[in-house]
Amino acid sequence: MQLVRLPAGKALTVRTAADAFLDSLGNTNTVRNYGIGVGKTAERLGEDRPLATVADDEIGGALEQLWGESAVNTWNARRAAVLSWLSWCGEHGYDGPKVPTWAKRLTPPDSETPARSKMAIDRLIARRDVHLREKTLWRMLYETVARSEEILGVNIEELDLAGRRAPVKAKGARPRTRRRGAVREDYVLETVYWDAGTARLLPRLLKGRTRGPVFVTHRKPGPGKVLAPRDVCPDTGLARLSYGQARMLLDEHTAIGGVSGTGWDLHEWRHSGLTHLGEAGASLLMLMAKSRHKKPENVRRYFHPSADAIAEVTSLLAPGDSRR
Structure with a gap:
C-alpha cells in the first residue's frame, strides 16, 4: 500500500x-x-x-x-x-471544487475507421510479398476481432490450438479505487476465438516453438535494450513484435502510392470482422459476445455495413411476388 x-x-x-x-x-x-x-x-x-x-x-x-x-x-x-x-x-477531507454539471461528458461520434471488404482482405493476406508472420497476425486479428495489443501480447504456451482459442489481457477493465485513494488498473483475462484461416497459419508460424511470444521480430534486440523475460523468446532470443512495428508493417503493404501513413490501420481488422459478422446475420448479442463489448452502442460504432448489404436487406421489404 x-x-x-x-x-x-x-x-x-x-x-x-x-x-x-x-x-x-x-x-x-x-x-x-x-x-x-x-x-x-x-x-x-x-x-x-x-x-x-x-x-x-x-x-x-x-x-x-x-x-x-x-x-x-x-x-x-x-x-x-x-x-x-x-x-x-x-x-481525503480536503475542501475543493467539483466539476460543474454543465461540463458534461460528451458522447463519442461513430467511428470513422473503415471496414474493408472480404475480397480486399483475402487478396492482401494472399500476396506473395507478405511474410507469414504478417499473414498470421492479420488473419488472427480479423477472425478474433480482438484488439491489436491483445493479440500481440499472447504467448505460445497460452494458445489452445485444438480449441482455436486463447486468453488475452482485456483492455476495457476500469481503474478501481483502493484504500487511501490509490488507483490501480485491474485487468481481466478474456477468451478470443479464431477460425480455420488462423488455424492453418499458426503451426507454420511457430515452427515447433513451444514458448515465448507468438509474434516476434526478425532480429534480436540490441544489447542496450532491456525487456521483460515474458517479452523475449527463450529459444531464439527474439523480442515480442510491438504495436508500432506491426502498424508500420501493415502500412508498408497497404500505403497508397507508397506514401507512409496512408495505408490501412490495425484497428480496421476489428471493424471489418464485426461488420462482416453483422452482414452475415449475427445478432447484436452475439456481436457483443464476440467483441466483448459491454454496451450495445459501442458495438454499433464498429458496424459499417456495405452498400450491397444494405440493398440486400432492403429487398426483404419488397412485395411478396416481386422477388419470384
Whole structure:
C-alpha cells in the first residue's frame, strides 16, 4: 500500500493537491495519462492558490479553455482525469471544487475507421510479398476481432490450438479505487476465438516453438535494450513484435502510392470482422459476445455495413411476388 504524505497545518494548494493525487496512482500509464489533464488544469487555475478558493465554474472554464475545441475522446479523457483528482481530494477531507454539471461528458461520434471488404482482405493476406508472420497476425486479428495489443501480447504456451482459442489481457477493465485513494488498473483475462484461416497459419508460424511470444521480430534486440523475460523468446532470443512495428508493417503493404501513413490501420481488422459478422446475420448479442463489448452502442460504432448489404436487406421489404 502506498502512503501519500500531505502537508499538515496549512491549506492545500492546487499544485500540492495535484502532486499528491498523482503520487497516489499505482500505475505508470495512469500517471502519464492523468498527469496531462490534472497538470494543465492546475497551471490554468494557478498552482499556488489554496484549493478551497477554486470555484466549480473555474474548473469548467479551465476545461473549456484547454480542451473545448479538442476531439470528443480527448475532452472526455481530460475531464475524467480532473474528475478523479477532485473526487480524491474530497474523499481525503480536503475542501475543493467539483466539476460543474454543465461540463458534461460528451458522447463519442461513430467511428470513422473503415471496414474493408472480404475480397480486399483475402487478396492482401494472399500476396506473395507478405511474410507469414504478417499473414498470421492479420488473419488472427480479423477472425478474433480482438484488439491489436491483445493479440500481440499472447504467448505460445497460452494458445489452445485444438480449441482455436486463447486468453488475452482485456483492455476495457476500469481503474478501481483502493484504500487511501490509490488507483490501480485491474485487468481481466478474456477468451478470443479464431477460425480455420488462423488455424492453418499458426503451426507454420511457430515452427515447433513451444514458448515465448507468438509474434516476434526478425532480429534480436540490441544489447542496450532491456525487456521483460515474458517479452523475449527463450529459444531464439527474439523480442515480442510491438504495436508500432506491426502498424508500420501493415502500412508498408497497404500505403497508397507508397506514401507512409496512408495505408490501412490495425484497428480496421476489428471493424471489418464485426461488420462482416453483422452482414452475415449475427445478432447484436452475439456481436457483443464476440467483441466483448459491454454496451450495445459501442458495438454499433464498429458496424459499417456495405452498400450491397444494405440493398440486400432492403429487398426483404419488397412485395411478396416481386422477388419470384
